[in-house]
Amino acid sequence: MTFFDVLNLVGGLSLFLFGMTLMGQALERRAGNSLKQLLGRLTTNKFAGLLTGIGVTAIIQSSSATTVMVVGFVNSGLMSLRQAVNVIMGANIGTTVTAWILSLAGIDSHNFFVSLLKPSAFTPVLALVGIIFFMTGKSSKRKDTGMVLLGFATLMFGMETMSSSVTGLRNVPAFGRLFTAFTNPVLGVLTGAILTAIIQSSSASVGILQVLASTGAVTYGAAVPIIMGQNIGTCVTAILSSVGTTKNAKRAAMVHLCFNIIGTVVWLSVFCVVKSLFCPALLAEPASLTGIAVVHSVFNVLCTILLFPLGDSLEKLVCKLIPDAKVPEHTALLDERLLKSPALALKQSRKVLDHMAVTAISALKASIDCVLTYDTGTAETIRGKEDETDHLEDILGTYLVKVTSTQLGNEESAQATEYMKIIGDYERIADHAVNILESAQELVDKKITFSEQAAGEFRTLCEAVKEILAISYQAFVDTDYQVARETEPLEQVIDSLKETLRTRHILRLQKGECTVDAGFIWSDLLTNLERVSDHCSNISGCVIDAFRHNMNIHENLRAYRTTDTDFMREYQAYQSKYHV
Numbered sequence: 001m002t003f004f005d006v007l008n009l010v011g012g013l014s015l016f017l018f019g020m021t022l023m024g025q026a027l028e029r030r031a032g033n034s035l036k037q038l039l040g041r042l043t044t045n046k047f048a049g050l051l052t053g054i055g056v057t058a059i060i061q062s063s064s065a066t067t068v069m070v071v072g073f074v075n076s077g078l079m080s081l082r083q084a085v086n087v088i089m090g091a092n093i094g095t096t097v098t099a100w101i102l103s104l105a106g107i108d109s110h111n112f113f114v115s116l117l118k119p120s121a122f123t124p125v126l127a128l129v130g131i132i133f134f135m136t137g138k139s140s141k142r143k144d145t146g147m148v149l150l151g152f153a154t155l156m157f158g159m160e161t162m163s164s165s166v167t168g169l170r171n172v173p174a175f176g177r178l179f180t181a182f183t184n185p186v187l188g189v190l191t192g193a194i195l196t197a198i199i200q201s202s203s204a205s206v207g208i209l210q211v212l213a214s215t216g217a218v219t220y221g222a223a224v225p226i227i228m229g230q231n232i233g234t235c236v237t238a239i240l241s242s243v244g245t246t247k248n249a250k251r252a253a254m255v256h257l258c259f260n261i262i263g264t265v266v267w268l269s270v271f272c273v274v275k276s277l278f279c280p281a282l283l284a285e286p287a288s289l290t291g292i293a294v295v296h297s298v299f300n301v302l303c304t305i306l307l308f309p310l311g312d313s314l315e316k317l318v319c320k321l322i323p324d325a326k327v328p329e330h331t332a333l334l335d336e337r338l339l340k341s342p343a344l345a346l347k348q349s350r351k352v353l354d355h356m357a358v359t360a361i362s363a364l365k366a367s368i369d370c371v372l373t374y375d376t377g378t379a380e381t382i383r384g385k386e387d388e389t390d391h392l393e394d395i396l397g398t399y400l401v402k403v404t405s406t407q408l409g410n411e412e413s414a415q416a417t418e419y420m421k422i423i424g425d426y427e428r429i430a431d432h433a434v435n436i437l438e439s440a441q442e443l444v445d446k447k448i449t450f451s452e453q454a455a456g457e458f459r460t461l462c463e464a465v466k467e468i469l470a471i472s473y474q475a476f477v478d479t480d481y482q483v484a485r486e487t488e489p490l491e492q493v494i495d496s497l498k499e500t501l502r503t504r505h506i507l508r509l510q511k512g513e514c515t516v517d518a519g520f521i522w523s524d525l526l527t528n529l530e531r532v533s534d535h536c537s538n539i540s541g542c543v544i545d546a547f548r549h550n551m552n553i554h555e556n557l558r559a560y561r562t563t564d565t566d567f568m569r570e571y572q573a574y575q576s577k578y579h580v
Helices: 003-041 046-060 063-076 081-094 097-106 119-136 140-165 167-171 173-181 185-199 202-213 220-233 235-241 247-278 289-321 329-333 336-340 342-372 376-404 410-445 452-478 481-485 487-510 516-548 553-563 565-577
Strands: none
Touching: 003 140, 003 202, 046 063, 046 081, 046 289, 063 081, 063 202, 063 235, 063 247, 081 247, 081 289, 097 202, 097 289, 119 140, 140 202, 185 202, 185 220, 185 247, 202 220, 202 289, 220 235, 220 247, 220 289, 235 247, 247 289, 329 342, 336 342, 336 376, 342 376, 342 410, 342 452, 342 516, 376 410, 410 516, 452 481, 452 487, 452 516, 481 487, 481 516, 487 516, 487 565
């Protein structure tokens, strides 16, 4: 193999990978919306999900793309984790179609019509049609169709180039000995997994294996473990796509990995037993392009046959591997057996809601502290508390809905409604804590510091927000109507304070005393803090509503602001206290 053969091999590999990527992306765009709708609808039962995964992947020629779509669906709530399991299994079968198409390059016949099936015969025609579609097409669909054909022609040309460049390796003893080493199953699996993880496509890595097999140096004994490893390596794309998603979306990506690892371990064990006990002569035979396609398909079908009946167990496994965020034992208070006694169920709900309130308030206070003094450990704690409040909102909201479906008196019904409103407010306060934390992180990342004047103004606003958090929490815990009334004047002062600080920032910006980047962060901080005060107003408003036996919170607060003489006196007192 000469230096120029190596250059041809590198060039052919580059064209092959580029063509594979180009074709896959164009196929996904060409039929993307309809395929995504199909993927969302046709997963109503196990077999429908399996067939949908096979069909979609066969069309877009990428199990990675299908799995990434599935992760996105699960993340947005359009598909359950159970549905995703079946689709992912089907995707592993659908991806084997590529190897069958590539195996057409191995056709060797002097018959004219059979020779037409060879890619070298029809690829130039596809390239011509593709370039015409791409150059003359006015619609995006026509251009994407041309791109699909051009991508296929490119990958087939790259494969032909690779095949011709490695022909000389047939007579190189060292190359044959290299693939003899791959007959070690573990080494073969690792090689296949690493190669596929690097190029992020099992279809492409199988194609590369088929090219190497054309030299006659790759035996079936070496090819089988490599193909098994390729299935594991292709999971990298889905795992990367799940970064920053919901827990269920991460679990969907983990299903893909577990499915392939379990399938590989089981069938590799069977392969090793058969190899050692029976020593089939086939394993020593050179693998053909078609033979590799057969092995790829059979392996994925066997994995699906093995694990398809165990879909529920696979779902439970990934839920254990990626558990829900740990929550305190307060959740154990929500015992469904208490639903027979609604008053007791509401009492337990209040205990959990009280814990949720404390968690949200502490997260908000910690995030405020992080703005001026950022701490990584505190940041992680804040995110953990936000996760906890999300979980508490889910389980408490569900429990309260069950409580309201029982026979409740008027007072108990009003109490349940009040709690359902308040859990939403405390959950949003925790969300704002994370928003403020992200602004603090941005300040650190961009090395931005506020001026002394701005920092002082920020501290004043934060003190006002901390006080309104304390007042609204006390009003809720003690069910104190008089304390609840103190919230609205302070909320109005915080609204006014926000506008004042925003105006002052604009003036500093005009004088060149502040940067635009700092201004965006400043605006986000003011907005989040002001919205926290709105939620505090809602919480105290629920206490006022309960006292007045009138659940019209906005009407009650409006009446208080416009007709109650105490409101203006308290407003002026807070305005004086938090003057900047």
